[in-house]
Amino acid sequence: MCSPSTPSTAIVVCDQAQTAALLDFKQLVEAIAQAASDLEAGTVLSPERMVVPLGEGGVLLSMPATAQDIGIHKLVNVQRGNTQRNLPTINGMVTVCDAPTGKIICLLDGPEVTGRRTAAVTLLAIRTCLGQAPKAILLFGTGAQARYHLQAVNALYPQAKIWVRGVSPQAAVEFCERNRHLHEHLEGIGNTVPEVDVVIAATTSNEPVYDEPGKVGRLVVGVGAFTPDMAEIGKATLDASDIYVDEPEGARHEAGDLLQAGVDWGRVKPLAYALKAGVDRSRPVVFKSVGTAAWDLAAARVALAGLAANTHDRVSQEPAPCK
Known part of the structure; x- marks a missing residue:
């Protein structure tokens, strides 16, 4: 210590x-x-x-x-x-x-x-925007930030099932085997989207890895893309969802997902607003995190x-x- x-x-x-x-x-x-x-x-x-x-x-x-x-x-x-x-x-x-x-x-x-506070921001978004303990989570990514999210979810929601998607089904399976000590309920998955109430994208992708139609009761969280040329969440999801960001000024310059989708910034609200006023859970919700000091x-x-x-x-x- x-x-x-x-x-x-x-x-x-x-x-x-x-x-x-x-x-x-x-x-x-x-x-x-x-x-x-x-x-x-x-x-x-x-x-x-x-x-x-x-x-x-x-x-x-x-x-x-x-x-x-x-x-x-x-x-x-x-x-x-x-x-x-x-x-x-x-x-x-x-x-x-x-x-x-x-x-x-x-x-x-x-x-x-960085890893721990980023994953903790995701936990805060889940608590604020979902409003209940998640039962099933789809996690995109098999890198360091994905591992921190396993630890974070395990700390607050140890019973949640986490499905993992990587660059290949084999990469996802191997990630689960290596990291099962961090969270017991892990399973690799191919190019499908199981029934989940939270989607977390923690990749370094330059093109969307998730672009499903917005779904009420499903929170989509993007944490990996932090430059204008990076993107994890696609336009179909963003156009159909209420959007919250952790830091609005930084997001305007760094949230490649939102920039590439041509999102109307007038409908993007900060995390602080959601903490005070709550969110409309009758609508699909996207939370985008770019990080701030x-x-x-x-x-x-x-x-x-x-x-x-x-x-x-x-x-x-x-x-x-x-x-």
């Missing part, structure tokens, strides 16, 4: 495993819900992320966010070609500082924060609370000094 064991002036550095241990999915969902309200109220500031080309086909993403209590800066590199190199697609870190003093408090593993700030709040609790537990267990 990651906890300060040196003077308070030291920076706590958390590796991937330590970062994961600090970021409980149930706590993340609540922290992100609060951050969504804070973002709308202007008490969390999260400017549009800076995207800089890196290498061949890669990008460097700079994502800061500040609030009255803390500030964070996430710096991550995304190399989609790393899949062929058997290397992680995302590398990076999140720097967390105390807002009043500017003092750096800790460093968190960037890919772990506000969610990383929410994750940092959860991590800091965990660090503080760990420190308190460690101190309380130390024997009293001899007199």
Whole structure:
């Protein structure tokens, strides 16, 4: 477990495993819900992320966010070609500082924060837009983000059945076998759409992987596409559905699904609106997530609370000094 064991002036550095241990999915969902309200109220500031080309086909993403209590800066590199190199697609870190003093408090593993908070945003969308525990989920993708979604669903909905579609039926079956320890109720599937109440697309596709007619009682969530040339959800689904996004300004520039479908932005509502006003569940619903540093700030709040609790537990267990 990651906890300060040196003077308070030291920076706590958390590796991937330590970062994961600090970021409980149930706590993340609540922290992100609060951050969504804070973002709308202007008490969390999260400017549009800076995207800089890196290498061949890669990008460097700079994502800061500040609030009255803390500030964070996430710096991550995304190399989609790393899949062929058997290397992680995302590398990076999140720097967390105390807002009043500017003092750096800790460093968190960037890919772990990204994976967990993205999956937690999906959980919040399910809770808000579906309004009940999902019984069956169709998951597109067999990469890192798909694995984080398995963990997230298992944390809140352990009885949900998850059907997995990959680039091939064999890829889906192999993914399920490798990751059954993360969620018991897994099954690979071919090019069909089973009866489900949630669809989650977590791919790096440049063309839609899901373009079914809108269906009442089925929530469609897109989390993989984050550039204008990427798309996971097709026009048929989008045209027939009410659309919510996690961060409207970012979505206008980065939600390739919506941009390629020529969606009327006047009918796109933010997550914060859904949290306050609810959604019309008599209509098909699509939730599109492009990510914002506000969610990383929410994750940092959860991590800091965990660090503080760990420190308190460690101190309380130390024997009293001899007199």
